[in-house]
Every structure is written in structure tokens, then in C-alpha cells.
Amino acid sequence: MASKWTCPYCNRPCTVGKDDVRIISGKNYISEEYGKYKASTQITVCPNPECRKRTISLTIIKIDPHFETEIEKVHHWNLLPESAAKPFPDYIPQQLRNDYEEACLIQNKSPKASATLSRRCLQGIIRDFWGIKxxxxxxxxxELQEKIDPITWDAINSVRHVGNIGAHMEKDVNLIIDVDPEEAGLLIWLIETLLTDWYVQRYERQQRMSGLVQLAERKKQEKTQQKKPADS
Ligand SMILES: [Zn+2]
Incomplete structure (x- = not known):
């Protein structure tokens, strides 16, 4: 069955189906002594011909010893790519992209360190994009509330009120706070949203506008050239 999927390398949403042999699942029984488990490896090759990179993950699932039905997912590892960071264009400052990519890389291994990087990144975005320091x-x-649209403000506001993230927003960004991987993930999601809504949209708007200006200029020149023979 075909399913929707977004490639972590090229960030392109695509449809992957088993006809393309792009999803391969393997099953292994690990132990019956402490319950029965299944290891499932999933390999997805990006259907985008310009990408074709492999995404590999491993999931350990506890299964019912008699009915072989799945009870719960015990562990999940993204093996390739190592980081779930989305590729962002290089007109976004390098320092921000570095902090974001590293925050993604360690989200599960060290959510505390990931959240610290995310908060630094968040501050860097606000300072760089809005000039607020x-x-x-x-x-x-x-200070942002007066400058940005209410929908984005609500997103920022909702994250800042989550558990320990909210409780420590007032502290220095470099202070290490105790958060779980899910909370660290919320900060990462917020950063991805802001990079897209602010930097990417501003760039694309600029591109569209300059395209429009060039088109208008060309039309103007064409008209002047058409007029010329009549004038002379
Ligand atoms: Zn791809």
C-alpha cells in the first residue's frame, strides 16, 4: 500500500509504495525468556530521482507470545540519517543551523543539552531576525508579541508554558534544564516553524517580488521598443 512520507534528506513529500520495493521490513525473534520481541528494520529509498538516499530505522516491538500480535513498541532508532534535522537553506545564518542540527542530533540521547541548544537557537533567531536584544x-x-502575527505568537506562547521549559524561560539560555525528549522535541518543532515562517517565507517573498519587478521592467522596455518605429 502506498503511503505519504517526507524524505529527511531532501525534505520533499512523496508517496512510497511496496511496488517500488522502497520499503523493506525484516523480522527477527530475539528472546522468549522475558517475553517475545520482534525487530523490524525499515529501509526507505527516496523516490525523488535527484535524491535516492536511504533512510533506515530499527524498531523493537513486544509481541504476544501466543497470538503474535503487537503489544507495544519498546525502542525505535533512526539509524540513517543520524539526525532528524530538516535541511534548511544556507541563507539562514550558519550558527542557527548548527545549533538546530545539533539539538536534533541529541534530542533523545541528551534532551537537557538539546533543549539548551534549542533555547540558544531560539534567542539567536529572535535577535537576528527581529533585532531584539x-x-x-x-x-x-x-517584546515579540507586538511585532508578529497572533498565530505564530500563540505557537511560541504554548511552548514556553510547557513543564520545565516554561519554568526556566526567565533564566539564562545557557542554564541546563531538566527536560524529557518530548519537551526537547517541542522546542525543535518551534525552531523549525520559525525558520520556515520567517526566514524561508521572507526569502521566497523577496524572490517573487524581484521577479515581479523584473517582469514589469521587461514589459516597459518592450513597450518602448514597440513605440520607437512610429515615433521616428
Ligand atoms: Zn530525498
């Missing part, structure tokens, strides 16, 4: 991240976020 106040010292504390909480003050910088408050």
Missing part, C-alpha cells in the same frame, strides 16, 4: 529570553519573547 534584551538579555533575557523571556523579555525578548515578550
Amino acid at each position: 534584551k538579555g533575557r529570553l523571556v523579555d525578548e519573547i515578550n
Whole structure:
């Protein structure tokens, strides 16, 4: 059956189906002593002809010893690519992309360190994109409210009120806070949203506008050239 999937390398949404032999699943029984488990390897080759990179993940699932039905997913590892970071274009400052990519890489291994990088990245985005520099991240976020659209503001506001992230927004961004991988993931999601909504959209708007200006200029020149023979 075909399914929707977004490639982590080229970030292109595509449809992958078993007819293309792009998903391969393997099953192994690991242990019956402490319950029965299944290891499933999934290999997906990106259907985009310009990419064709492999994404590999491994999932350990506990199964019912009698009925062989799946009970729960015990572990899941993304083997390739190592990081779930989305590729962002290089007109976004390198430092921001580095912090974001590293935050993704260690989200599960060290959510505390990941959240610290994410908060630094968040502050870097607000400072670079909006030119707001106040010292504390909480003050910088408050200043943002008047400048940005209410939907984006609600997204930022919802993340800042989650568990320990919210409780420590007032502290220095370099302070290490105790968060779980899910909370670290929320910060990563927020960063991805802001990079897309601010940097990518601004760039694409600029491209469209300059395209429009060039088109108008060409039309103007064409008209002047058409007029010329009549004038002379
Ligand atoms: Zn791809």
C-alpha cells in the first residue's frame, strides 16, 4: 500500500509504495525468556530521482507470545540519517543551523543539552531576525508579541508554558534544564516553524517580488521598443 512520507534528506513529500520495493521490513525473534520481541528494520529509498538516499530505522516491538500480535513498541532508532534535522537553506545564518542540527542530533540521547541548544537557537533567531536584544529570553519573547502575527505568537506562547521549559524561560539560555525528549522535541518543532515562517517565507517573498519587478521592467522596455518605429 502506498503511503505519504517526507524524505529527511531532501525534505520533499512523496508517496512510497511496496511496488517500488522502497520499503523493506525484516523480522527477527530475539528472546522468549522475558517475553517475545520482534525487530523490524525499515529501509526507505527516496523516490525523488535527484535524491535516492536511504533512510533506515530499527524498531523493537513486544509481541504476544501466543497470538503474535503487537503489544507495544519498546525502542525505535533512526539509524540513517543520524539526525532528524530538516535541511534548511544556507541563507539562514550558519550558527542557527548548527545549533538546530545539533539539538536534533541529541534530542533523545541528551534532551537537557538539546533543549539548551534549542533555547540558544531560539534567542539567536529572535535577535537576528527581529533585532531584539534584551538579555533575557523571556523579555525578548515578550517584546515579540507586538511585532508578529497572533498565530505564530500563540505557537511560541504554548511552548514556553510547557513543564520545565516554561519554568526556566526567565533564566539564562545557557542554564541546563531538566527536560524529557518530548519537551526537547517541542522546542525543535518551534525552531523549525520559525525558520520556515520567517526566514524561508521572507526569502521566497523577496524572490517573487524581484521577479515581479523584473517582469514589469521587461514589459516597459518592450513597450518602448514597440513605440520607437512610429515615433521616428
Ligand atoms: Zn530525498
